[in-house]
Amino acid sequence: MGLCILCEQEPPIENSHIISRFVFKRMKQGTPVKTLRHSSRPSKPIQDGIKRPYLCEGCEARFSKWEHYFCKTAYDPYRNGAKELFEYDERFGLFLASLHFRYLTHLCDENGKTDAGLGTLLERLKQVCLSEKYSQTRVYLYVAFLHPVESLDRGYPPGINTYWFSAIDGFAFDWILPPDTKLNISFVKLPYVATFASDVPLETVLTQSKLIEGNVIFTEGKVDCNATEDCILQFMKEKINTRAIEIGGFESNIPSGQRAKIREQIEADPDHKISERHKVYKLDRKLLREWQDIKGE
Numbered sequence: 001m002g003l004c005i006l007c008e009q010e011p012p013i014e015n016s017h018i019i020s021r022f023v024f025k026r027m028k029q030g031t032p033v034k035t036l037r038h039s040s041r042p043s044k045p046i047q048d049g050i051k052r053p054y055l056c057e058g059c060e061a062r063f064s065k066w067e068h069y070f071c072k073t074a075y076d077p078y079r080n081g082a083k084e085l086f087e088y089d090e091r092f093g094l095f096l097a098s099l100h101f102r103y104l105t106h107l108c109d110e111n112g113k114t115d116a117g118l119g120t121l122l123e124r125l126k127q128v129c130l131s132e133k134y135s136q137t138r139v140y141l142y143v144a145f146l147h148p149v150e151s152l153d154r155g156y157p158p159g160i161n162t163y164w165f166s167a168i169d170g171f172a173f174d175w176i177l178p179p180d181t182k183l184n185i186s187f188v189k190l191p192y193v194a195t196f197a198s199d200v201p202l203e204t205v206l207t208q209s210k211l212i213e214g215n216v217i218f219t220e221g222k223v224d225c226n227a228t229e230d231c232i233l234q235f236m237k238e239k240i241n242t243r244a245i246e247i248g249g250f251e252s253n254i255p256s257g258q259r260a261k262i263r264e265q266i267e268a269d270p271d272h273k274i275s276e277r278h279k280v281y282k283l284d285r286k287l288l289r290e291w292q293d294i295k296g297e
């Protein structure tokens with residue numbers, strides 16, 4: 001079965017999550033339908049996120065300390081409507097590094113090969129997790145707290161709110177800037193927050209770099225959850241929009257019998273009209289009407 005991907009000393013436990021368990025737990029809490037769907041197989045309800053034999057017990061425990069910290073400091077407060085700046089310490093960056101480390105490992109496994117640049121980024125993330133020290137020397141980490149999109153003016157398609165608040169997504173890519181800068185970037189989006197890891201500081205290449213100050217993660221500091229996500233997401237907007245259309249519209253790929261049953265379950269929940277999901281659904285319906293008006297339908 002091999003060894004733990006982090007310490008390379010102990011055998012891994014069989015069911016270690018790629019995306020932390022707390023994320024799935026909260027996704028299921030937010031809906032009367034206690035199942036999840038994968039956009040590539042929407043007709044099949046699933047109970048949990050992908051697991052792989054990656055981490056040993058000790059490393060899993062190390063990661064879960066950081067997960068707990070992230071949840072308590074930022075994730076849960078933001079989901080519950082907090083608007084202030086979040087003060088954080090080194091554990092914030094360590095959590096992000098652990099998230100991207102697992103995600104990139106999984107991506108490379110799925111592809112059967114590791115691109116040299118992403119391999120370097122992966123190795124650096126691993127070093128951060130092993131040393132339990134995050135300083136912005138080898139890896140640069142960013143977060144963008146996601147805000148409701150109320151109008152098409154911001155350049156996102158209908159479905160974006162579902163994507164923002166109800167979906168997990170991720171990809172890795174390189175970004176080549178003339179004359180000779182190459183960035184290797186990994187992107188992981190949880191419901192409510194988008195995160196990045198890069199091997200080159202994004203603020204040196206993003207033109208409106210001032211705007212992303214609130215999104216840069218240092219060893220310690222304050223993260224501004226009011227900072228707009230638009231600037232930091234600009235260089236990958238096309239990708240995000242494609243995913244939003246795909247994920248926001250995927251309900252229609254669920255067989256109609258199943259869909260009717262889900263609807264029934266939702267309607268039967270007395271709280272559904274005040275639920276987070278319903279608000280997100282209403283926002284996307286509003287964007288869709290705006291979209292149809294423009295198209296003259």
Ligand SMILES: [Zn+2]
Pocket residue numbers: 004005006007008009010055056057058059060
């Ligand atoms: Zn280990």
